[in-house]
Amino acid sequence: MRGFLVGSVILAASLASAGQGPQIEASVDRTSLPVGQILMLTITVYGGDTIGEPDVNQVEGFDVIGVSTSRSISFVNMRMSKSISFQYRLLARAEGKHQLGPFRVKVDDVVLETEPIEVVVSTGSGSPATRSRSLPRTGSEGDDVLLLASVDRQQAYVGQQVTYTLKFAYRIRLVGDTEYIPPEHKGFWSEDLGQQGPDIEVIDGKRYYVVTKRIALFPISSGRLSIGEAAVRYVVEGGFSSEDPFVIFRRDPFDMFHGREGIVRSKPIELDVLPLPQDAPAGFSGAVGRFELSVRPSATEVKVGESITLSVKIDGEGSLQSVGEIPLPQPEGFKVFAPKAREAERVEGTKVYATKTYDLVLVPQHTGNYEIGGFAFSYFDPYRAKYVTAKAEPINIKVLPGEAPESGARPGGLIVARKDIRHIRPSMDDPDELHLNLSGRTSMVVQLLPFVIVVVGIVIGIVHRHTVRTGRAAAGRAFRDSMKELRRALDMVKSDARATEAAAMAAQALRSYIARRLGRKVASIQVSTLETLAQVDTQTRDELVNLLNDLDRIRFAPVGKDIEQMVKLVDRAMILLRKVDHQW
Numbered sequence: 001m002r003g004f005l006v007g008s009v010i011l012a013a014s015l016a017s018a019g020q021g022p023q024i025e026a027s028v029d030r031t032s033l034p035v036g037q038i039l040m041l042t043i044t045v046y047g048g049d050t051i052g053e054p055d056v057n058q059v060e061g062f063d064v065i066g067v068s069t070s071r072s073i074s075f076v077n078m079r080m081s082k083s084i085s086f087q088y089r090l091l092a093r094a095e096g097k098h099q100l101g102p103f104r105v106k107v108d109d110v111v112l113e114t115e116p117i118e119v120v121v122s123t124g125s126g127s128p129a130t131r132s133r134s135l136p137r138t139g140s141e142g143d144d145v146l147l148l149a150s151v152d153r154q155q156a157y158v159g160q161q162v163t164y165t166l167k168f169a170y171r172i173r174l175v176g177d178t179e180y181i182p183p184e185h186k187g188f189w190s191e192d193l194g195q196q197g198p199d200i201e202v203i204d205g206k207r208y209y210v211v212t213k214r215i216a217l218f219p220i221s222s223g224r225l226s227i228g229e230a231a232v233r234y235v236v237e238g239g240f241s242s243e244d245p246f247v248i249f250r251r252d253p254f255d256m257f258h259g260r261e262g263i264v265r266s267k268p269i270e271l272d273v274l275p276l277p278q279d280a281p282a283g284f285s286g287a288v289g290r291f292e293l294s295v296r297p298s299a300t301e302v303k304v305g306e307s308i309t310l311s312v313k314i315d316g317e318g319s320l321q322s323v324g325e326i327p328l329p330q331p332e333g334f335k336v337f338a339p340k341a342r343e344a345e346r347v348e349g350t351k352v353y354a355t356k357t358y359d360l361v362l363v364p365q366h367t368g369n370y371e372i373g374g375f376a377f378s379y380f381d382p383y384r385a386k387y388v389t390a391k392a393e394p395i396n397i398k399v400l401p402g403e404a405p406e407s408g409a410r411p412g413g414l415i416v417a418r419k420d421i422r423h424i425r426p427s428m429d430d431p432d433e434l435h436l437n438l439s440g441r442t443s444m445v446v447q448l449l450p451f452v453i454v455v456v457g458i459v460i461g462i463v464h465r466h467t468v469r470t471g472r473a474a475a476g477r478a479f480r481d482s483m484k485e486l487r488r489a490l491d492m493v494k495s496d497a498r499a500t501e502a503a504a505m506a507a508q509a510l511r512s513y514i515a516r517r518l519g520r521k522v523a524s525i526q527v528s529t530l531e532t533l534a535q536v537d538t539q540t541r542d543e544l545v546n547l548l549n550d551l552d553r554i555r556f557a558p559v560g561k562d563i564e565q566m567v568k569l570v571d572r573a574m575i576l577l578r579k580v581d582h583q584w
Contacts, residue, residue: 021104022045022107024105032120035123039119044083044086055104064089065091065205066088091202095122100119150491159220161218161289164185166183169208187221189217190215193350218319227270229267231358252353283376287377288318290318291316291377294315295392306363309360314357318379335363367401372395376390444537474555475517503551510544530544530548536583
């Protein structure tokens with residue numbers, strides 16, 4: 001009965017609407033825009049049974065970069081109304097007044113025509129997210145997936161930063177197991193500058209989602225050097241995700257159960273690396289960039305015999321990893337101790353900045369006013385192609401007399417003339433005196449107790465020194481710190497569902513542990529380092545490499561992050577870290 005009633009209603013509504021013929025209209029989301037931006041054109045057909053597609057292949061002044069279709073059916077006052085809308089994304093490429101249409105659509109046996117629409121395109125570069133650009137590239141999936149590689153300069157000096165930019169662009173939906181394969185860059189040491197995106201960019205007239213990754217490369221030798229090809233493995237999402245509801249009749253139905261794998265590669269890049277000029281000053285120790293020198297004393301007044309610290313700081317754009325000891329002054333009237341150096345690096349935008357501080361400890365031997373100068377640091381400025389020597393202003397130190405030696409006087413004017421050397425033995429009959437009479441084995445144990453305590457203290461000291469020397473204490477701290485970071489990553493993904501940040505934190509924890517055990521920088525721990533790690537067995541090395549690759553996939557994948565998968569990865573990282581630490 002319900003089926004009969006519903007069918008009757010639909011039949012009545014169809015008959016009620018039969019007297020109204022099909023209609024068509026066209027609209028745009030705006031009538032003026034600058035070159036390089038997107039215009040949305042919508043053509044809607046109301047009514048009709050057999051509807052063709054509008055002819056919008058060529059539009060004056062615009063490029064068609066995308067199309068989607070939607071259908072709707074509604075009942076109003078027992079009348080059925082159905083419509084189909086065609087939406088076109090048009091990229092403005094030429095300024096001026098342009099007429100869109102009229103567009104024609106065949107509905108049943110009638111050809112309907114839209115009214116023309118006038119759109120004004122003005123001069124302008126558009127927003128940064130939609131500017132068109134053309135870069136050396138390779139693609140796949142019919143140019144739906146691209147990998148673009150570029151450098152900010154084709155010629156550099158030894159030690160000068162070269163910024164390598166990699167853009168992973170796609171126009172299809174990906175799942176969350178995208179794998180980034182870094183380029184080979186022999187002859188360079190690298191510093192990861194991070195990644196951003198996905199953003200929307202127009203490349204060669206097509207609209208893409210783009211994930212951008214940057215690496216700072218510093219050449220360590222001159223000549224013709226090559227940066228190899230990078231690659232990204234990806235999986236196109238299976239299932240019927242098209243906006244066209246009838247796509248099921250035009251696709252392989254088995255695609256809905258699995259994704260399609262693919263790989264896209266960038267082109268290798270070559271650049272010329274120039275050697276540094278031969279006329280280096282005497283104090284040059286290998287620094288390339290732009291730096292400043294400053295000196296700060298811990299105090300400007302000090303007493304004889306007390307210490308003062310001069311902090312000599314070098315700060316600026318470039319790397320200081322290859323810089324050794326710099327010449328420091330040896331002021332007269334002071335005892336000078338060997339300086340200790342502290343290093344730090346930071347990233348600002350796409351540039352690497354470094355700071356190196358030398359702590360120079362001085363102990364004055366005589367009173368007086370001293371001027372300590374001669375602070376200088378030489379470096380090569382690649383922008384000016386010349387050596388530069390930075391100098392710091394002299395430091396003025398006032399040395400005061402030290403504390404006077406203590407005399408034999410005592411408070412109250414009393415002077416100790418001599419000490420009593422005779423011990424007054426108390427009476428054995430004094431009932432208030434408590435005595436312990438020891439004999440036999442008990443006496444021997446009590447007499448040997450101080451000796452035993454001394455031996456135990458010596459053994460503990462030897463074990464402690466051995467532990468420090470063999471690095472067990474440092475290894476324990478490295479393990480505890482890394483486990484703490486992994487727990488933080490687990491809490492982050494469970495509480496805030498921040499899979500990308502958690503993956504980055506977990507990968508950093510594992511790399512930090514390996515770096516601290518090897519005594520190296522975290523940035524130097526690459527896959528090649530782990531593949532040759534001799535402190536663990538082959539199976540553990542493979543597990544470590546696979547886990548870091550899985551974590552990097554989560555970090556790099558712009559869509560499709562699985563929170564449950566991320567929790568399992570962090571748990572797996574904790575188990576593997578314990579295994580690595582035990583074998584090491």
